[in-house]
Amino acid sequence: MTTHIYSGPLSMFGAKVEIAAREKGVPFELVMVPFTIDDAYEPKHPEVLRVNPVKQQVPVLTDDIDGGVALFDSTQISEYLEDRYPGPESLALWPAGIAERARARQLEQKSDEVFFPNVIRLFGLQHDMKSAPAVAACAACARFYEELEGLLASRECEYLAGPYSFADIAFYMAHVFADRKGAGMTGATPRLVAWRDRVGARPAVRAVVDPMMRFLASQGRGVPAFLQR
Numbered sequence: 001m002t003t004h005i006y007s008g009p010l011s012m013f014g015a016k017v018e019i020a021a022r023e024k025g026v027p028f029e030l031v032m033v034p035f036t037i038d039d040a041y042e043p044k045h046p047e048v049l050r051v052n053p054v055k056q057q058v059p060v061l062t063d064d065i066d067g068g069v070a071l072f073d074s075t076q077i078s079e080y081l082e083d084r085y086p087g088p089e090s091l092a093l094w095p096a097g098i099a100e101r102a103r104a105r106q107l108e109q110k111s112d113e114v115f116f117p118n119v120i121r122l123f124g125l126q127h128d129m130k131s132a133p134a135v136a137a138c139a140a141c142a143r144f145y146e147e148l149e150g151l152l153a154s155r156e157c158e159y160l161a162g163p164y165s166f167a168d169i170a171f172y173m174a175h176v177f178a179d180r181k182g183a184g185m186t187g188a189t190p191r192l193v194a195w196r197d198r199v200g201a202r203p204a205v206r207a208v209v210d211p212m213m214r215f216l217a218s219q220g221r222g223v224p225a226f227l228q229r
């Protein structure tokens with residue numbers, strides 16, 4: 001079976017999938033789609049257009065098994081990887097317990113759909129970080145960090161949904177982009193900072209984040225202080 005993952009050099013969602021595949025020990029070929037200095041993914045890769053013709057976004061995964069599997073969306077892909085490569089040989093990234101799994105799914109969804117939209121707003125506000133919308137987006141990120149700090153404290157757990165899961169991968173990547181755009185976590189959330197260091201030390205995470213930071217540095221763009229090594 002050949003697995004292809006289509007991603008981009010600065011794709012937050014693509015990085016989630018690549019980290020998950022590495023954590024699970026899935027053999028895959030990574031295809032980096034064309035990326036321009038204006039942060040656009042152009043021209044669109046033919047496989048991305050075939051699999052995701054309306055949204056035309058990465059990540060995309062294809063497998064030449066069972067008549068062919070072709071998927072888009074980082075969450076859908078992570079669920080497929082879990083089904084295709086169940087434990088114990090492969091690290092489980094969605095918890096087995098029903099409640100833990102539901103919590104992990106909800107956290108991953110909140111990371112993508114509640115937290116990250118603030119970061120996307122900041123992309124267009126970098127020239128005026130003192131403007132009301134930029135201040136509001138940073139405040140929303142800070143509130144989210146505090147919520148997760150409370151969660152780690154109340155459950156006395158090392159990871160967001162109990163065991164290390166795709167929720168940790170998702171929020172780690174989202175917060176890397178938040179930090180890049182001026183809304184990183186601070187000493188106000190020490191448990192979350194320790195969580196960040198724990199997740200960031202994982203070989204699979206480093207294998208994806210380090211090249212991304214080198215790509216940023218090669219373009220003279222800012223690299224979060226906690227990732228400058």
Ligand SMILES: N[C@@H](CCC(=O)N[C@@H](CS)C(=O)NCC(=O)O)C(=O)O
Pocket residue numbers: 008010011012013014041055056057058059072073074075112
């Ligand atoms: N919900 C999707 C979001 C994917 C997404 O926003 N991909 C971005 C890159 S991180 C993209 O391909 N943007 C290019 C475009 O929209 O043309 C997922 O989880 O995969």
